[in-house]
Amino acid sequence: MSETPEPVSVALCGLGNMGGAILPRLTAGPWSVRAFDLDGDRTRAAAAAHGATAADGVEELAEADVVVLSLPSPRASLEVAARLAPLMRAGAVIVETSTVNPPDMEAVGRVCADSGVGAIDAAILSGVAQMAAGTATLLVGGEEADVRRVRPVLDAISASTTRFGRLGSGMAAKVINNAVAHAVMVVLSEAGALAAATGVSAGELADLLGGPEAGLTRPLTHRFVERVMRGDYDGGMPTEAARKDSTLALALAQETAVPLFALQSTHTVYELGMANGLGRSDYASIATLWEQWTGRPMNGTPADPADGNPA
Numbered sequence: 070m071s072e073t074p075e076p077v078s079v080a081l082c083g084l085g086n087m088g089g090a091i092l093p094r095l096t097a098g099p100w101s102v103r104a105f106d107l108d109g110d111r112t113r114a115a116a117a118a119h120g121a122t123a124a125d126g127v128e129e130l131a132e133a134d135v136v137v138l139s140l141p142s143p144r145a146s147l148e149v150a151a152r153l154a155p156l157m158r159a160g161a162v163i164v165e166t167s168t169v170n171p172p173d174m175e176a177v178g179r180v181c182a183d184s185g186v187g188a189i190d191a192a193i194l195s196g197v198a199q200m201a202a203g204t205a206t207l208l209v210g211g212e213e214a215d216v217r218r219v220r221p222v223l224d225a226i227s228a229s230t231t232r233f234g235r236l237g238s239g240m241a242a243k244v245i246n247n248a249v250a251h252a253v254m255v256v257l258s259e260a261g262a263l264a265a266a267t268g269v270s271a272g273e274l275a276d277l278l279g280g281p282e283a284g285l286t287r288p289l290t291h292r293f294v295e296r297v298m299r300g301d302y303d304g305g306m307p308t309e310a311a312r313k314d315s316t317l318a319l320a321l322a323q324e325t326a327v328p329l330f331a332l333q334s335t336h337t338v339y340e341l342g343m344a345n346g347l348g349r350s351d352y353a354s355i356a357t358l359w360e361q362w363t364g365r366p367m368n369g370t371p372a373d374p375a376d377g378n379p380a
Contacts, residue, residue, distance in 0.1 A: 073217045076100050080124070080133035082149055083167070084108070084115045087193065088139030091226060091248065093119045095137065098225040105130055107123035135222050137164045150177045150188070159185035162219050163233035166191050166207075170244060171237030174210070178236045187215030190236060191223060192243035203228060208246075210238035234296040253285070255331040263318070266325035280318075292353035302369045305351030312339035312348075 081092055084106035096102045096119045105124035106112045107313050116123035130136050131153045140146045153163065165174060165188065172188045179189040186348055191209030199205040206229040209216060216223075216232065223230050233239050257278075264274045278285045294304060305350050315336045322329045338355050345361075347354045360366050 071216075073220075074133040075221055076219070078103070078135075079222055080130035081139065082106075082123075082130055082136060082153075083110050083139035083141075083145075084138065085141065087166070089107040089115055090197045091137065092121060094200070094203065095222070096120045096223065100134075103133060110220070127152060128156060132248060133159075135162050135164060135219050137222070137226075138167055140167045143167075143169040143176075147173065147176050147180070151180045154181045154186045155309060156187045157184065160187070160218070162187035162189060162215050163219045164189055164191050164219055164222065165240075166193050168243060169240055171241045174237035174240050178211075187212065188236065188237040189215050189219060191226070191230075192239045193227075194243055194246065196289055200227075203345070205229070206231060208239035208242045210232060210240065210242075211236045222302060235362045247249065254333060259322075259327070259329050259332050262327045263321060263325065263326055266327055267321070270350040288353075292351070293356075296351055296353035297356040298368050300366070302347075302350040302354040302357075305353070307349050308352040308354060309337060309348040310343045311352035312336075312343055315339050320334050335343060 079095055079098065079100050080103040081088060081095055082105050084092065084104060088106070092102070092104055100222055102119075103124050104112060104121045105127055106115070109125075112123045115121070124130055124364055127149060136153060136157070138146050138149060140149065146165055146169060150163055155164075161179065163186060165177060169177075169190075174188070178188040186308050189209060191204055192208040193200065194208055195205035205227045207223055207227045209223065209231045212235075225374050231239075231242075259270060260274060260278070263269075264271065277283055280286070281290070296305070315332070318332055319329065319336060321327075321341040322332070338358065339352070340356045341358060342348070342352070345358060347357070356367055
């Protein structure tokens with residue numbers, strides 16, 4: 070098998086907060102870099118500061134072997150890809166770092182494929198400061214050949230890259246991760262309010278929840294990884310006990326006048342679990358409710374998003 074040629078030219082479209090942090094990562098590489106933003110002054114200033122060539126129009130980026138997108142919306146990414154792909158050479162690759170959903174990434178992939186251009190998603194898990202420091206993490210999806218072509222560029226952007234699967238899977242992983250983080254923040258706010266109302270300090274709560282057997286870590290490391298992913302719900306803490314504990318938390322909130330949103334809504338799932346005969350199974354078995362609703366097992370092959378059945 071012949072080796073994949075190294076990119077000799079790279080372009081960046083979008084010089085906002087994240088794009089501005091990506092640019093010096095790219096210009097540190099062994100290739101020429103062209104940059105473009107709709108704000109011409111920003112383009113010229115960023116290019117001058119980091120040794121890139123300022124493009125006067127987005128079409129000039131089509132000369133590059135690899136084009137990196139850092140844009141504010143899925144629509145902007147699709148429009149840019151549709152303008153660039155017909156002008157790019159066959160075998161060139163567009164790298165999407167903007168946060169979009171998998172269907173948006175698939176739309177970019179289609180317009181690229183029509184012109185023989187590759188497309189991958191490289192979702193950025195970290196913030197601008199981490200990108201600037203070189204510690205950001207990229208979540209990558211796409212065809213292996215396309216990922217291989219742009220590997221030096223990905224390595225220049227970040228020393229940490231996690232490879233997922235097909236096109237759009239990196240974006241899916243980021244959106245899911247962020248949804249968990251945002252939901253957990255609501256839960257932590259509710260937990261903090263309950264702690265303040267019952268004489269538990271914020272520091273004591275943080276120490277408790279941060280432990281390997283506590284409420285933040287254990288549901289992932291034990292119940293999801295060791296039970297849901299294996300479909301093993303024998304023994305353990307039964308769903309009926311989890312429902313009882315959830316009821317106690319709701320009662321405590323009523324007694325202390327603490328408003329609940331996330332904890333209140335999640336209690337309903339344990340009621341549904343009881344109604345579905347999961348009372349004596351480990352409470353991780355509530356995951357089977359989603360498997361029933363979607364028709365997709367969590368401990369098997371990922372489903373094809375085009376239908377509701379396992380791939």
